[in-house]
Amino acid sequence: MTQLIAVLPGDGIGPEIIEQAVRVLTALGESFTIEQQPVGGAAYDAAGHPLPPATLDLARKADAVLFGSVGDWKYDKLERALRPEQAILGLRKQLGLFANLRPAILYPELANASSLKPEVVSGLDILIIRELTGDIYFGQPRGIRTAPDGVFAGAREGFDTMRYAEPEIRRIAKIGFETARKRRGKLCSVDKSNVLETSQLWKDVVTDVAKEYPDVELSHMYVDNAAMQLVRAPKQFDVIVTGNMFGDILSDQASMLTGSIGMLPSASLDESGKGLYEPSHGSAPDIAGKGIANPLATILSAAMMLRYSLDKPAQADRVEAAVKSVLAQGLRTADIYEEGTTKVGTTAMGDAVIKAM
Numbered sequence: 001m002t003q004l005i006a007v008l009p010g011d012g013i014g015p016e017i018i019e020q021a022v023r024v025l026t027a028l029g030e031s032f033t034i035e036q037q038p039v040g041g042a043a044y045d046a047a048g049h050p051l052p053p054a055t056l057d058l059a060r061k062a063d064a065v066l067f068g069s070v071g072d073w074k075y076d077k078l079e080r081a082l083r084p085e086q087a088i089l090g091l092r093k094q095l096g097l098f099a100n101l102r103p104a105i106l107y108p109e110l111a112n113a114s115s116l117k118p119e120v121v122s123g124l125d126i127l128i129i130r131e132l133t134g135d136i137y138f139g140q141p142r143g144i145r146t147a148p149d150g151v152f153a154g155a156r157e158g159f160d161t162m163r164y165a166e167p168e169i170r171r172i173a174k175i176g177f178e179t180a181r182k183r184r185g186k187l188c189s190v191d192k193s194n195v196l197e198t199s200q201l202w203k204d205v206v207t208d209v210a211k212e213y214p215d216v217e218l219s220h221m222y223v224d225n226a227a228m229q230l231v232r233a234p235k236q237f238d239v240i241v242t243g244n245m246f247g248d249i250l251s252d253q254a255s256m257l258t259g260s261i262g263m264l265p266s267a268s269l270d271e272s273g274k275g276l277y278e279p280s281h282g283s284a285p286d287i288a289g290k291g292i293a294n295p296l297a298t299i300l301s302a303a304m305m306l307r308y309s310l311d312k313p314a315q316a317d318r319v320e321a322a323v324k325s326v327l328a329q330g331l332r333t334a335d336i337y338e339e340g341t342t343k344v345g346t347t348a349m350g351d352a353v354i355k356a357m
């Protein structure tokens with residue numbers, strides 16, 4: 001059976017960067033079926049909703065979803081449920097995507113873009129896996145109330161609940177081990193088990209899941225130390241797996257080690273390995289329609305899709321090697337341009353990647 005890829009271009013630069021990624025996928029010569037539907041503001045304009053039934057149906061039946069980006073100032077006045085950004089939240093929920101994979105890769109050619117010294121960060125290739133659906137962001141009870149006891153009894157207090165159920169930890173741990181197995185075989189589980197019960201359970205469960213993966217080297221680290229290590233010696237990591245809140249913070253921190261938002265792909269996976277792949281950046285309305293957006297984050301998202309959902313690691317390698325090759329040739333879109341390199345537009349960058357493949 002041929003694999004079905006749902007392509008959802010979205011708004012702003014979404015259609016421009018997606019076009020290049022689709023050309024790259026097509027150039028691989030595999031027998032994919034690629035179907036396209038509008039999403040976000042584009043879908044609101046066409047069908048009155050950011051995630052219309054036809055778009056959701058396509059995403060559901062596809063083997064993987066390639067997503068551009070959504071959002072534009074012109075939709076700011078819409079009620080929350082109709083805003084473009086609701087499409088991505090809706091897709092995560094409807095497709096049960098609970099694992100967010102965010103690589104931080106710094107190609108040696110772009111080492112000057114980082115705020116860290118080149119020798120610390122050049123050649124960085126790490127992956128942060130953030131659990132997406134549990135933790136303190138969703139735990140009940142939560143609220144603002146009059147404090148019933150303690151030193152501040154009678155004062156207003158806010159409270160949230162950090163919660164993780166064992167099966168929830170187990171499934172994200174499995175994604176961590178499976179992913180590490182497809183990379184350099186090292187997994188670091190990040191928690192705060194010296195003070196949090198949730199983290200103690202997290203650590204116990206991850207340690208238990210590790211028995212099924214004797215080929216993966218597991219380590220544990222407290223989150224505060226992980227934050228330090230990420231800027232001190234980020235190359236010590238391969239894959240980091242952590243909860244929703246720690247992952248939110250650490251993945252943003254790690255992405256900035258590379259200094260180039262136009263280069264960073266991401267994936268959100270469900271239990272079966274099906275996933276939604278998108279660049280980490282947004283719809284960049286300030287440069288939309290100018291033909292200057294960097295398509296590499298989206299092309300690299302397509303490579304992740306080949307590796308993690310479509311079981312085509314050799315083709316993923318081919319795409320990633322082609323991206324490295326165009327950077328080595330000195331080709332740069334405006335966002336990563338520096339003196340002495342050759343500035344190219346969105347389409348020319350796509351052309352170069354295809355040629356390099």
Ligand code: NAI
Nearest residue numbers: 069070071072088262281282283284285286287293294335
């Ligand atoms: P943004 O990531 O769209 O843009 C930030 C800056 O980076 C801008 O100066 C932009 O021109 C530049 N940039 C981003 N991607 C680029 C690329 N591929 N090539 C060259 N330059 C690039 O973030 P911003 O401005 O905060 O948000 C713009 C819109 O995107 C908003 O409506 C926001 O809600 C939405 N957004 C959507 C996301 C998604 O679709 N998953 C994620 C983040 C924001």
Ligand code: MG
Nearest residue numbers: 248249251252
């Ligand atoms: Mg964040």
